Amino acid sequence: MKLTSASFIDGQRLSGDLSFCIPDPAHHVCLGKNLNPQLSWEEVPVGTRSFALICHDPDVPSSGDDVNQEGRTVPASLPRVDFFHWVLVDIPFDIRKIAQGEFSNDVSPRGKPGPAALHGTRQGINDFTGWFDGDNDMRGDYYGYDGPCPPWNDELRHHYIFTLYALDLEHVPVEGKFTGQQVREAICGHVLAEASLTGIYTLNPAVAA
Numbered sequence: 001m002k003l004t005s006a007s008f009i010d011g012q013r014l015s016g017d018l019s020f021c022i023p024d025p026a027h028h029v030c031l032g033k034n035l036n037p038q039l040s041w042e043e044v045p046v047g048t049r050s051f052a053l054i055c056h057d058p059d060v061p062s063s064g065d066d067v068n069q070e071g072r073t074v075p076a077s078l079p080r081v082d083f084f085h086w087v088l089v090d091i092p093f094d095i096r097k098i099a100q101g102e103f104s105n106d107v108s109p110r111g112k113p114g115p116a117a118l119h120g121t122r123q124g125i126n127d128f129t130g131w132f133d134g135d136n137d138m139r140g141d142y143y144g145y146d147g148p149c150p151p152w153n154d155e156l157r158h159h160y161i162f163t164l165y166a167l168d169l170e171h172v173p174v175e176g177k178f179t180g181q182q183v184r185e186a187i188c189g190h191v192l193a194e195a196s197l198t199g200i201y202t203l204n205p206a207v208a209a
Contacts, residue, residue: 059150
């Protein structure tokens with residue numbers, strides 16, 4: 001199976017249009033357009049009944065002690081964990097592309113609604129749900145796509161991996177506020193093929209230079 005995008009080049013930097021946050025000289029960051037990228041796929045295996053899409057960042061700091069703290073940095077040597085940015089399941093078999101901005105075209109404080117989404121698909125909650133749990137202005141269930149917003153003081157460039165799975169399932173057996181990890185577990189043994197694209201992003205001016 002082949003996955004392509006008109007929104008970014010595999011292995012290259014994601015644009016601010018696809019991001020939750022963009023650099024701001026006065027305040028470190030400000031909100032971006034938060035558009036989901038365009039994605040297209042082909043060479044689908046025989047027996048495919050639906051598709052699932054997961055975007056995750058494997059470079060998120062395992063400890064938040066230094067995150068976005070003035071006069072400090074998040075060292076590149078710090079162990080990293082997964083952070084899910086988009087969890088989309090039950091993509092019908094006859095769909096072969098997603099348009100840029102089709103599922104997300106802004107930042108929605110307190111999160112977008114879900115799990116029901118376009119074309120009969122369902123979206124899980126992304127990890128901004130937990131990230132904003134202690135913020136009274138932003139707290140909520142963040143369904144669907146929310147783009148990059150890595151720590152502005154992180155020494156490490158973050159990688160955003162979009163993985164499309166061709167499944168022998170018409171519906172993924174997850175319900176309610178399902179997560180990326182729950183989808184990974186539910187589709188285990190049902191993946192006929194998969195394909196990935198990776199975009200890179202940083203909010204740290206020193207790293208970007």
